[in-house]
Amino acid sequence: MNPIVQLQNVEKQFGTELVVKGIDLEVEKGEFLTILGPSGCGKTTTLRMIAGFETPTDGQILLEGQNVVDIPPYRRDVNTVFQSYALFPHMTIYENVAYGLRMKGVPKSAQSQRVQEVLHMVQLESLGNRKPMQLSGGQQQRVAVARALVNNPKVLLLDEPLGALDLKLRKQMQIELKHLQQQLGVTFIYITHDQEEALTMSDRIAVMNQGRIEQVAAPKDIYENPQSKYVADFIGETNLLEVKILSHAGPGVVLDFLGKKLGGRMGNNQAMAERMILSVRPERIRVSKEVDPDWPFALSGRVEEMIFVGSIIRTMVRLTDGMQIFTMTPSQGKASLVKGDQVWLSWEEEDGIVIGA
Amino acid sequence: MQDEPSLSVMKPEHPPKHRKRIWRPRLLILLIPPIIWLSVFLFIPYVTLFINSFWKVDFGTIVHDFSFDNYKKFFTNPLYYGTFLKTLRIAAWVTFFSILLSYPLAYFIHFKIKKNKQLFYTLVIIPLWVSYLVRAYAWKIVLGQDGILNNFLLAIGIIHKPVEIFLYSPYAVILALTHIYTPWVLMSIYTSLEHIPRDVLEASKDLGAGRFRTFFHIVIPLSLPGVIAGATFAFVLTMGDFLAPQLLGGTSSMMVSNVVYSLFGVANNWPLGSTIGIVTLVVVLGILQLTHRLEKRTASFEDGTRGR
Amino acid sequence: MSRRFKPDWVHAGLTVTAVLVFAFIYLPMIVVVFYSFSENAVNSFPIQSWSTKWYGVLMHDRALLDSFQNSLIVAVAGTLIGLLLGIPAAFAVDRFQFPGKALFERIVLLPMILPGIITGVAMMSIFVLSGLHLSLVSILLGHGTFLIAIVMTQVYARLKRLNRSIEEASMDLGATRMKTFFLITLPNIRTAIIGASLLSFTLSLDEIAVSYFLTGRDLTLPVQIWAMLRRGITPEVNAISTIIFVFSVVMIVIVTRLSRDKSEA
Numbered sequence: 058m059n060p061i062v063q064l065q066n067v068e069k070q071f072g073t074e075l076v077v078k079g080i081d082l083e084v085e086k087g088e089f090l091t092i093l094g095p096s097g098c099g100k101t102t103t104l105r106m107i108a109g110f111e112t113p114t115d116g117q118i119l120l121e122g123q124n125v126v127d128i129p130p131y132r133r134d135v136n137t138v139f140q141s142y143a144l145f146p147h148m149t150i151y152e153n154v155a156y157g158l159r160m161k162g163v164p165k166s167a168q169s170q171r172v173q174e175v176l177h178m179v180q181l182e183s184l185g186n187r188k189p190m191q192l193s194g195g196q197q198q199r200v201a202v203a204r205a206l207v208n209n210p211k212v213l214l215l216d217e218p219l220g221a222l223d224l225k226l227r228k229q230m231q232i233e234l235k236h237l238q239q240q241l242g243v244t245f246i247y248i249t250h251d252q253e254e255a256l257t258m259s260d261r262i263a264v265m266n267q268g269r270i271e272q273v274a275a276p277k278d279i280y281e282n283p284q285s286k287y288v289a290d291f292i293g294e295t296n297l298l299e300v301k302i303l304s305h306a307g308p309g310v311v312l313d314f315l316g317k318k319l320g321g322r323m324g325n326n327q328a329m330a331e332r333m334i335l336s337v338r339p340e341r342i343r344v345s346k347e348v349d350p351d352w353p354f355a356l357s358g359r360v361e362e363m364i365f366v367g368s369i370i371r372t373m374v375r376l377t378d379g380m381q382i383f384t385m386t387p388s389q390g391k392a393s394l395v396k397g398d399q400v401w402l403s404w405e406e407e408d409g410i411v412i413g414a
Numbered sequence: 415m416q417d418e419p420s421l422s423v424m425k426p427e428h429p430p431k432h433r434k435r436i437w438r439p440r441l442l443i444l445l446i447p448p449i450i451w452l453s454v455f456l457f458i459p460y461v462t463l464f465i466n467s468f469w470k471v472d473f474g475t476i477v478h479d480f481s482f483d484n485y486k487k488f489f490t491n492p493l494y495y496g497t498f499l500k501t502l503r504i505a506a507w508v509t510f511f512s513i514l515l516s517y518p519l520a521y522f523i524h525f526k527i528k529k530n531k532q533l534f535y536t537l538v539i540i541p542l543w544v545s546y547l548v549r550a551y552a553w554k555i556v557l558g559q560d561g562i563l564n565n566f567l568l569a570i571g572i573i574h575k576p577v578e579i580f581l582y583s584p585y586a587v588i589l590a591l592t593h594i595y596t597p598w599v600l601m602s603i604y605t606s607l608e609h610i611p612r613d614v615l616e617a618s619k620d621l622g623a624g625r626f627r628t629f630f631h632i633v634i635p636l637s638l639p640g641v642i643a644g645a646t647f648a649f650v651l652t653m654g655d656f657l658a659p660q661l662l663g664g665t666s667s668m669m670v671s672n673v674v675y676s677l678f679g680v681a682n683n684w685p686l687g688s689t690i691g692i693v694t695l696v697v698v699l700g701i702l703q704l705t706h707r708l709e710k711r712t713a714s715f716e717d718g719t720r721g722r
Numbered sequence: 723m724s725r726r727f728k729p730d731w732v733h734a735g736l737t738v739t740a741v742l743v744f745a746f747i748y749l750p751m752i753v754v755v756f757y758s759f760s761e762n763a764v765n766s767f768p769i770q771s772w773s774t775k776w777y778g779v780l781m782h783d784r785a786l787l788d789s790f791q792n793s794l795i796v797a798v799a800g801t802l803i804g805l806l807l808g809i810p811a812a813f814a815v816d817r818f819q820f821p822g823k824a825l826f827e828r829i830v831l832l833p834m835i836l837p838g839i840i841t842g843v844a845m846m847s848i849f850v851l852s853g854l855h856l857s858l859v860s861i862l863l864g865h866g867t868f869l870i871a872i873v874m875t876q877v878y879a880r881l882k883r884l885n886r887s888i889e890e891a892s893m894d895l896g897a898t899r900m901k902t903f904f905l906i907t908l909p910n911i912r913t914a915i916i917g918a919s920l921l922s923f924t925l926s927l928d929e930i931a932v933s934y935f936l937t938g939r940d941l942t943l944p945v946q947i948w949a950m951l952r953r954g955i956t957p958e959v960n961a962i963s964t965i966i967f968v969f970s971v972v973m974i975v976i977v978t979r980l981s982r983d984k985s986e987a
Binding site (some may be wrong): 438441443444445447448449451452455456458459460462463466515516518519521522523526532536537538539540541542543544545546547548549551552553555556562593596597625646647650651653654655656657660661671674675678684687688691694695698702 | 732733736737739740743744746747748749750751753754757803806807808810811813814817818820826829830832833835836837838839840841843844845846847848851863864866867870924928930931935944947948951952959960963966967970971973974975978
């Protein structure tokens with residue numbers, strides 16, 4: 058089956074500034090795809106091009122195989138949930154939701170049935186007569202989703218839809234949106250700068266940086282197998298070490314880090330080079346007070362700081378050569394380490410990922 | 415002109431503006447009618463005025479004989495340049511007094527009134543809407559020979575017979591025009607005070623500045639763009655006034671617009687009137703340009719006075 | 723706290739100043755209102771006896787009533803011109819980037835700030851030189867020119883604050899540009915347009931500097947009042963001034979209500 062949305066070498070230039078630098082992306086039908094990136098990386102512009110609010114300066118956007126670059130937003134079967142919700146302030150909730158049906162010329166009776174259905178879906182049946190101003194932020198957000206879903210769009214575009222909500226409500230809405238998406242089977246293209254949100258909700262994540270897509274993969278895959286230094290750093294937390302490759306056998310490599318030998322494996326699609334980066338997730342690092350003969354490689358250092366963050370403890374270790382490494386361990390009843398302890402750091406070869414510098 | 419409180423329809427952030435092709439048909443449809451109108455009824459009249467300023471009058475008719483005589487006359491005859499300088503002086507006084515009066519009131523309404531602030535503000539700017547003529551004329555009743563001021567002073571014995579000096583003097587003109595333009599200046603200052611974030615003032619006090627130092631170091635500099643905008647308005651409008659001097663001022667307080675008025679009327683010398691009009695216009699445009707720059711330079715918040 | 727018992731001289735001084743300035747702004751107008759009910763033909767102080775006779779005189783002053791009618795015609799037509807040209811100008815400035823935009827904005831606003839007398843004599847010159855008669859039409863053209871600026875400023879201020887994404891949402895939901903304009907944009911700037919209309923109407927009704935030079939046989943109300951004033955003070959002017967004052971107050975109350983209309987947010 059063909060992908061429902063295809064971006065082929067899409068480029069967007071504002072004035073002299075190239076905001077989107079030729080991206081390729083395929084979104085499968087029924088998929089929840091998140092475009093994740095820092096502000097100003099071009100993700101919103103990309104979404105606006107799919108919606109039809111911006112015209113790409115180069116490349117093609119295919120919707121079900123048809124190039125839609127020259128089709129205005131009002132004739133595209135995609136709908137948008139705006140960051141500011143963009144509810145029509147002068148209309149009631151009912152009128153807001155019915156708007157799309159009205160534009161399609163759906164008869165009044167059918168309109169009312171469909172509006173009730175969609176409002177029920179977002180649990181706002183009773184608020185149809187209110188004006189947007191009279192609703193809470195969370196309720197406004199639901200209306201925005203209901204309004205965008207009323208016409209059964211092929212693709213729903215969501216531009217940081219939860220950005221204005223407080224943390225608790227945001228977490229709740231994440232789950233609700235995900236359920237709604239699974240229940241309806243509508244393709245979602247979701248924009249966020251919050252990596253945790255992306256990991257929670259998405260089937261696949263496209264990480265964007267400076268107008269380019271760095272990697273597209275499932276959340277677990279993107280976490281376990283970052284293909285660039287940027288992705289490794291942006292998704293989750295990591296320690297990045299500059300290393301040289303000494304030898305390799307299969308995926309496993311032996312590395313030189315300031316004269317010490319370390320173990321790791323080559324990341325996917327990485328070209329071997331003189332200088333590489335080793336990424337080690339903090340929770341994969343084993344901290345012990347003695348050298349364990351079973352572990353072939355280890356770095357020594359001194360515990361500099363221990364921060365208690367509820368369920369975990371973050372430990373900062375200063376290596377003998379001066380670099381700082383941090384680790385995360387589940388917090389237990391009594392702390393096994395104290396500040397100033399001499400410790401050894403080690404990890405499985407599998408957990409040290411070598412990527413291009 | 416009106417300042418509105420934030421509504422929730424306000425922009426959350428700036429969506430990328432259109433930056434596609436520059437001259438689009440939709441833009442032209444919007445732009446061409448006002449441009450044609452302004453060309454015909456603004457640009458052409460001013461150009462005509464400019465051209466007229468080089469002709470001369472001979473026995474009551476305009477002679478199309480190009481010369482700079484009118485300009486020479488203006489800059490050499492004290493009747494003309496003197497009146498012009500006097501006009502500038504009067505305008506400066508009016509501006510000065512308008513600021514002096516409106517700043518405390520604006521400050522008071524914004525910082526001291528807690529309840530019904532909006533109502534007070536509205537009350538203060540209502541006079542903006544009230545007929546200019548009514549307001550100028552009102553002073554005639556107050557200052558006239560048989561007016562309130564004279565009778566009041568008679569009653570308390572300061573004077574023994576009605577005096578005429580209140581009316582028909584430059585002071586009456588300055589007083590009336592100050593009264594007329596104070597609400598304008600006030601509106602402008604009030605808007606700029608409104609845009610000073612309260613936490614900036616709190617920060618200043620937190621850092622040890624008392625209310626006077628906070629006022630001089632924080633409030634005044636941040637409200638400067640509003641003061642400049644209001645002052646420009648008062649100054650320029652006073653420069654063009656001819657009704658108040660005629661109504662309240664008498665011959666000794668003729669301003670430059672009265673000269674233009676009579677040259678286009680009884681004196682029937684349009685070319686010279688045009689010359690004075692052009693000189694006034696150039697000076698006004700110069701002032702506008704200057705204050706526009708000053709306003710920009712003193713503005714601490716993005717988008718001039720509209721920083722939130 | 724011992725401070726609480728100390729009189730706050732600064733605050734007191736500020737309050738007194740504020741009250742005095744407030745009085746200065748209002749007193750003259752209140753004087754006019756009082757004198758309009760004085761029976762005497764001379765504005766003497768204190769008022770001897772009260773009467774509404776000047777309002778009666780007003781109602782039978784043919785010239786004054788005619789000038790009022792002329793003013794209404796000019797104000798309504800001028801407001802329409804202002805709306806017809808000012809709204810498109812506001813949209814052009816808000817929605818588009820084009821070369822000379824800043825200049826365009828400033829030129830549109832010029833008639834609002836340039837001395838009326840210069841605009842007046844300049845326009846009179848072209849009318850007379852081109853052999854056209856001065857009439858209500860010439861006054862109307864003069865007014866239209868500065869009313870464009872009034873409407874543009876008011877509507878532009880609202881447009882700047884309008885969340886553009888509601889228009890995008892509308893198009894996203896299947897509405898064409900036209901439909902979006904009438905169903906979404908217009909209802910959201912409606913009060914600004916009404917406010918601009920009332921403001922234009924009031925300003926036109928009150929305008930005298932430009933009108934004075936463009937007046938032909940038919941006078942507008944302010945020009946007529948001016949003529950009466952030049953002939954000497956007549957208490958009738960107090961009465962008409964009071965009516966204008968009350969009318970202005972009603973207008974501004976409506977406009978401020980509209981521009982602060984919360985329900986439309």
